[in-house]
Amino acid sequence: AQSVTQLDSQVPVFEEAPVELRCNYSSSVSVYLFWYVQYPNQGLQLLLKYLSGSTLVKGINGFEAEFNKSQTSFHLRKPSVHISDTAEYFCAVNYPSNDYKLSFGAGTTVTVRA
Amino acid sequence: ETGVTQSPTHLIKTRGQQVTLRCSSQSGHNTVSWYQQALGQGPQFIFQYYREEENGRGNFPPRFSGLQFPNYSSELNVNALELDDSALYLCASSAGVESRGNYGYTFGSGTRLTVV
Numbered sequence: 001a002q003s004v005t006q007l008d009s010q011v012p013v014f015e016e017a018p019v020e021l022r023c024n025y026s027s028s029v030s031v032y033l034f035w036y037v038q039y040p041n042q043g044l045q046l047l048l049k050y051l052s053g054s055t056l057v058k059g060i061n062g063f064e065a066e067f068n069k070s071q072t073s074f075h076l077r078k079p080s081v082h083i084s085d086t087a088e089y090f091c092a093v094n095y096p097s098n099d100y101k102l103s104f105g106a107g108t109t110v111t112v113r114a
Numbered sequence: 115e116t117g118v119t120q121s122p123t124h125l126i127k128t129r130g131q132q133v134t135l136r137c138s139s140q141s142g143h144n145t146v147s148w149y150q151q152a153l154g155q156g157p158q159f160i161f162q163y164y165r166e167e168e169n170g171r172g173n174f175p176p177r178f179s180g181l182q183f184p185n186y187s188s189e190l191n192v193n194a195l196e197l198d199d200s201a202l203y204l205c206a207s208s209a210g211v212e213s214r215g216n217y218g219y220t221f222g223s224g225t226r227l228t229v230v
Contacts, residue, residue: 043118043204043221043223043224090156090157101162102149102157102206102219104149106155106156107155
């Protein structure tokens with residue numbers, strides 16, 4: 001069965017500290033991978049995506065993610081967070097067998113404290 | 115370049131009623147998808163329209179239906195509303211089925227539906 005697992009439901013972090021959000025997916029074939037951010041009462045904004053090529057992907061707002069095919073993971077990182085990074089983060093996968101939809105994880109709530 | 119706009123932003127309906135949600139796609143996008151996001155969960159795929167035809171559907175009952183118009187705007191209709199239909203409904207557009215991954219999806223801000 002296809003699934004996307006975000007290993008942490010909540011991540012509290014202090015301002016200027018690094019953060020890593022973990023995402024694993026189930027697939028034996030190539031997939032497209034995405035990270036989205038959702039601020040309170042808003043829709044989803046694309047942070048970054050992996051389609052092919054370099055396994056280290058850089059996105060907006062200083063975020064980056066690393067694709068690891070052997071571990072079927074796509075973890076999101078930021079070396080130094082700001083208060084404004086407080087939001088919900090979603091990992092999403094586009095599976096070739098369901099090529100018309102995104103499958104989302106349950107989300108990780110990041111709370112940045114001063 | 116305009117993004118994806120959804121209307122209304124909020125609405126409250128009574129169980130058993132019908133509701134129509136609207137979405138205007140980003141300029142140049144001909145594919146639109148609808149997602150349901152229940153409180154505290156990730157979005158769940160409802161269906162997708164490409165060039166005015168449904169070309170994919172998630173695990174939702176037939177009372178969830180949609181339309182896509184020649185200008186690529188879209189509607190989501192839900193009949194016989196149930197309490198569990200309360201959620202944020204997100205519309206996403208993309209440049210085409212064949213580019214679903216390459217170009218990514220642009221999401222609107224959503225419609226918050228409350229069924230009482």
